[in-house]
Amino acid sequence: MVYRLYDTAEEINLHRVEEILSQEHQTSRMRLSRIRPKSIQFKNPPVAVDLGEIPVTLCSRTYKAQFTGKIYDLGVIVIIMRLPLPSEIKYEDIKNLSIELYNSETIEPVFLKQLSNIRNILSTALIKEAFSGFVEDFTIFYFREWDETWDPVPLLLAEAEPVSKEVRRETLRNSFSYGLEDLTIITWDSALVYDSTGSTDIPDLLEFANSQLLELRYYDSLLTVEMENMYDAIEEAEKLTSFRRLNHYRRIMNQLMELIVDVTEITERIDNSLKVTEDVFYARIYGTALSILRTKNWAESINRKITIITQSYTMLSNRNINQRSELLELAIIFLILLEVFLGVFGLMK
Structure with a gap:
């Protein structure tokens, strides 16, 4: 899951967003699936919309990238690119993909085009619209099956060369597990999430x-x-x-x-x-x-x-x-x- 977050307005009217998008798209509000509603308080959950599928070529492999938009009332529009990984993919291929995503500039125009399209569609819902140029990006490697022989550090750091013990320790310092079939490791601009149930609660929180x-x-x-x-x-x-x-x-x-x-x-x-x-x-x-x-x-x-x-x-x-x-x-x-x-x-x- 490759994320780009853009500051686009002082505020976005989410009720107006739902009115506009519901005419041609299926929308939903963010809701965590594995937690009781009273355990979490969303002031105004963002609106999610499916933006369709676009072929994207990375590391000489073409992926059917699935794009999703998330609209926050704070004025933020998030574009998410999901790259489905083949079940037979090897660890080295995933590591190379991580490095390619970190260094590649070819995917930025794809994100900006999606952003431009959704801003045009939602123009009447954007209050004091102004693309400030402020952008956040991060990547989540999401697995429903995880091979314990795989090393998460090169994926998280997008690093081909071996790293020191100190760097490894610091990278793995923020690791969390609730049961035997889940794992979350968080770093500054990336995370690894293993959840056998397929829940996207943790990516949504991040x-x-x-x-x-x-x-x-x-x-x-x-x-x-x-x-x-x-x-x-x-x-x-x-x-x-x-x-x-x-x-x-x-x-x-x-x-x-x-x-x-x-x-x-x-x-x-x-x-x-x-x-x-x-x-x-x-x-x-x-x-x-x-x-x-x-x-x-x-x-x-x-x-x-x-x-x-x-x-x-x-x-x-x-x-x-x-x-x-x-x-x-x-x-x-x-x-x-x-x-x-x-x-x-x-x-x-």
């Missing part, structure tokens, strides 16, 4: 974690840009006259407040989009995926920038108050002088 990472990366970058714009705007305001500076400060403050409210609301939605509560095994896998992807670091970076912007807002608010006080004092002094002038002028008459 996909969800990557969608959260994508959005946190995007909003962290957005805040960086907005902070630079804020500093430039404040510097420009300092060059203006007192009265014009007051209006400029007010404009900056309004923009900062809107930004803080928007980003805070969106980051809360990202954080609350999925909660694994009672299922300890799935909670460990999901939590480990978030830890490997360092989503906490991105969230902390966003919070730091929001704090800086809030402090800047407070500073501008204080300056605004001080400047208004100065203007008021000047107006009072002017009125007093005017009254004195008129009094003296009246006496002279």
Whole structure:
């Protein structure tokens, strides 16, 4: 399963997505099959749609690649390419495929074409549509049968050469098994999932974690840009006259407040989009995926920038108050002088 996740809009109306797609496609909502509904909380499960089959040639072998689209309300569109592996395929062939997928650029246009098609179809459901260029990619090697003599490390690392004991240990550090016929190994941009039942619960959890990472990366970058714009705007305001500076400060403050409210609301939605509560095994896998992807670091970076912007807002608010006080004092002094002038002028008459 080869994944590409794209940030395409500020928000996507999933009810509108279902209305549009249901006219020609069969859609479904993400639902984990091997877990009780009360054990997991989806705020708004993504909509899945079958995008058809396209032949893809890799390692001199042509695969009937099956494409699926997933649409998240957070503004993320996921394109999944499933490459069915022949039952007689050898381990070396899978390893070569792993290396080819890691290094090949020929499949990117295929993903982008699928993305373009689905964006055109769903254009009326995309709120504040803008393809930011932020993309996440990862690969899952999924097996219903697993040969224990096979080495998962070269598959996960897309590495043809032998690796050190330290690298091997680090790669296999995040391994999980619930029973005798399942195995999950998670790394930064790949995972190996063996599940004899054919359940795709774990790939779905890993996909969800990557969608959260994508959005946190995007909003962290957005805040960086907005902070630079804020500093430039404040510097420009300092060059203006007192009265014009007051209006400029007010404009900056309004923009900062809107930004803080928007980003805070969106980051809360990202954080609350999925909660694994009672299922300890799935909670460990999901939590480990978030830890490997360092989503906490991105969230902390966003919070730091929001704090800086809030402090800047407070500073501008204080300056605004001080400047208004100065203007008021000047107006009072002017009125007093005017009254004195008129009094003296009246006496002279």
